[in-house]
Amino acid sequence: MPATPPHVRPVRRRRNPAATREAILDAAERLFAAKGYEGTSLGEIGRAARVSRGTPGYFYGSKERLYRAVLERALTAAREVLTQARARAATAGGAPEALLREAIGSYLAFLAARPTFVRLIEWETLSGARFLGASPAHIGGLREALAVTQEELARGALRSVDPAHLLLSVMGLCWFPFAHADSLTRSLKLDPRTPAFLAARRAHIVDLLLYGLLPRS
Numbered sequence: 001m002p003a004t005p006p007h008v009r010p011v012r013r014r015r016n017p018a019a020t021r022e023a024i025l026d027a028a029e030r031l032f033a034a035k036g037y038e039g040t041s042l043g044e045i046g047r048a049a050r051v052s053r054g055t056p057g058y059f060y061g062s063k064e065r066l067y068r069a070v071l072e073r074a075l076t077a078a079r080e081v082l083t084q085a086r087a088r089a090a091t092a093g094g095a096p097e098a099l100l101r102e103a104i105g106s107y108l109a110f111l112a113a114r115p116t117f118v119r120l121i122e123w124e125t126l127s128g129a130r131f132l133g134a135s136p137a138h139i140g141g142l143r144e145a146l147a148v149t150q151e152e153l154a155r156g157a158l159r160s161v162d163p164a165h166l167l168l169s170v171m172g173l174c175w176f177p178f179a180h181a182d183s184l185t186r187s188l189k190l191d192p193r194t195p196a197f198l199a200a201r202r203a204h205i206v207d208l209l210l211y212g213l214l215p216r217s
Contacts, residue, residue, distance in 0.1 A: 017059075023049040024056050029070045033116035036123045037067055037131075068131055071124075074117045075137035081106045082145055096157050099148075100209055104174060105202045111178045112193050118178045142167075158213040166213075173205045 027048035031040045042063050046053040060066035085102035092098045111118055124132040132138050149163040177185045177192045185192050192198075 020049075020051060020055065021059055023051065024059060024066070025070055025073055028056070028066055029074065029116050029120070032067060032070055032123070033119035037063075037127070042066070064131075068135070071120065071131060071135055072137045074114070074120060075135060075141055077114070078107075078110060078117065079137060079141035079144065081110045082141070082148065086148060096152055096155070096213070097206070097210060099152060100206050101202065104170065104205050105198070107174050108198050108201055111174065112198060115178070115181075118175075122179055159215055161213065170205070170209065173208070174201075177201065 024045060028040070028045045031045055031048055040063070042056045043053045045056045045066070049056070056063075056066055060069060082103060085106040086099065089095075089099040089102045092102075121132070124130065146163060146167055149167045152158065153160060153163055153166075177190070177197075181192050190197055192201075
């Protein structure tokens with residue numbers, strides 16, 4: 001039997017558990033995003049992470065626990081985008097326009113840089129949010145985003161609208177071009193990964209929102 005090629009041999013990481021965990025999470029995120037929860041096995045994840053077949057189960061106990069860890073990590077990263085954008089907007093003076101530009105620009109950049117996140121959420125949508133609905137990072141992130149939206153509206157600089165509907169509109173305007181990148185966005189000869197698209201999309205969304213939200217004289 002021929003020897004296993006060096007590039008697929010398991011790599012021993014016993015002396016660095018943190019690095020092993022990250023390698024497993026990275027591989028699992030790629031595979032779950034590509035094939036969904038049901039279509040991915042722990043053995044495949046082990047091979048993709050270049051560890052033994054049993055290592056993912058050793059660290060995470062089961063495929064479900066590993067999948068939940070992947071979701072939590074990705075959702076926490078998305079939540080951090082809002083936190084950092086809000087801090088930058090506050091430094092810039094805290095005007096609603098600044099928060100919109102920072103939050104929307106940062107979220108668009110995140111979606112472009114992490115297509116696996118988009119696919120994970122789309123898989124969850126198709127499965128009826130089987131795991132997403134109970135995710136602390138998901139629930140906490142939505143609550144934080146809604147609280148920020150309510151706070152901005154309460155300041156009185158914007159027209160009074162339903163904060164939940166406003167949040168849905170912002171998220172939908174950002175999300176749609178990436179969730180439908182292959183089926184629609186590229187058919188319009190737009191590439192959502194490019195800086196030009198991100199800049200134009202941010203400007204378009206901010207203009208739409210400001211037109212609807214700024215008080216009319």
